[in-house]
Amino acid sequence: MFGPPRNFLGLPPDLSDYATARAAILPVPYDATTSYRGGARDGARAIVDASLQLELYDADLDREPAGVGIHTLDELEPDYRSPELMVARVREATGTLLDDGKFPLLLGGEHSLTVGAVAACRARWPALGVLQLDAHADLRDEYHGTPYSHACAMRRVVALGCPLTAVGIRSLSAEEAAFRRGAAGITTIAAAEVARVRYNVEARDALWDRVVAGLPDVIYITVDLDVFDPSLMAATGTPEPGGLDWWEVTGLLRRACAGRRVVGADIVELAPGEGPEACAFAAAKLAYTLLGYAIPATPPVGATGE
Numbered sequence: 001m002f003g004p005p006r007n008f009l010g011l012p013p014d015l016s017d018y019a020t021a022r023a024a025i026l027p028v029p030y031d032a033t034t035s036y037r038g039g040a041r042d043g044a045r046a047i048v049d050a051s052l053q054l055e056l057y058d059a060d061l062d063r064e065p066a067g068v069g070i071h072t073l074d075e076l077e078p079d080y081r082s083p084e085l086m087v088a089r090v091r092e093a094t095g096t097l098l099d100d101g102k103f104p105l106l107l108g109g110e111h112s113l114t115v116g117a118v119a120a121c122r123a124r125w126p127a128l129g130v131l132q133l134d135a136h137a138d139l140r141d142e143y144h145g146t147p148y149s150h151a152c153a154m155r156r157v158v159a160l161g162c163p164l165t166a167v168g169i170r171s172l173s174a175e176e177a178a179f180r181r182g183a184a185g186i187t188t189i190a191a192a193e194v195a196r197v198r199y200n201v202e203a204r205d206a207l208w209d210r211v212v213a214g215l216p217d218v219i220y221i222t223v224d225l226d227v228f229d230p231s232l233m234a235a236t237g238t239p240e241p242g243g244l245d246w247w248e249v250t251g252l253l254r255r256a257c258a259g260r261r262v263v264g265a266d267i268v269e270l271a272p273g274e275g276p277e278a279c280a281f282a283a284a285k286l287a288y289t290l291l292g293y294a295i296p297a298t299p300p301v302g303a304t305g306e
């Protein structure tokens with residue numbers, strides 16, 4: 001074969017074999033319910049391609065997070081019969097990874113896929129909470145005739161019984177705002193609240209400390225890339241002005257992972273055709289950064305086989 005292996009980061013077999021890898025990348029090329037600009041089905045492939053350009057060394061962590069082993073699975077075949085069936089397929093695939101002791105990182109694909117991954121985790125960790133980074137609340141009960149639309153993803157997560165902490169939100173409907181007010185277990189940090197502390201590092205760190213203090217011990221993290229400002233991340237289906245920057249997102253993720261059990265994560269909604277190549281690279285770097293934060297260099301005692 002010419003060039004590096006076509007897996008996430010282009011890792012050699014000793015760092016990418018399934019049997020020994022702690023993390024498993026699950027690429028899901030699916031976008032059936034996106035409403036504005038399509039193309040998220042190409043996101044996972046673009047992220048894996050861009051990841052070949054990443055440095056394995058993480059300067060912040062002063063180590064190579066890839067050392068824990070990262071396996072890249074074949075793309076999950078989409079089920080276009082219905083979004084509900086696709087969510088069920090993701091749930092099954094994620095469950096297999098969890099039962100094999102892997103940390104699943106789903107690369108979307110559209111945001112509805114999150115529901116399947118969260119359902120698999122929640123079935124194994126009933127006290128699971130979800131940290132959502134997103135421009136949109138995604139709390140609609142139904143959208144374009146289906147409760148499994150990308151615009152309903154977090155409503156389904158709440159229905160599963162997971163407490164939800166949503167950060168970066170700056171777009172929602174009146175119905176979603178009313179639901180959010182009345183529902184227990186939803187915490188929101190609007191993008192405007194983050195913007196107010198943008199140029200004050202101490203205030204920002206204090207905000208993140210407050211956010212993570214409210215998280216349960218076991219969490220799933222979902223990153224809709226439109227949480228970023230479109231100046232950094234134009235390549236999404238539904239870009240929204242007023243988003244977060246790189247340091248805000250990674251600072252929050254690092255704090256959220258510290259001292260907490262992160263059992264799975266996803267990065268969704270990259271539509272590579274809608275923006276410059278730099279977006280896929282930023283998404284790949286975020287995926288690797290998140291793996292570094294979420295998976296400690298040494299496994300915690302009793303981490304496998306629960």
Ligand SMILES: [Mn+2]
Pocket residue numbers: 111134135136138150153224
């Ligand atoms: Mn979303």
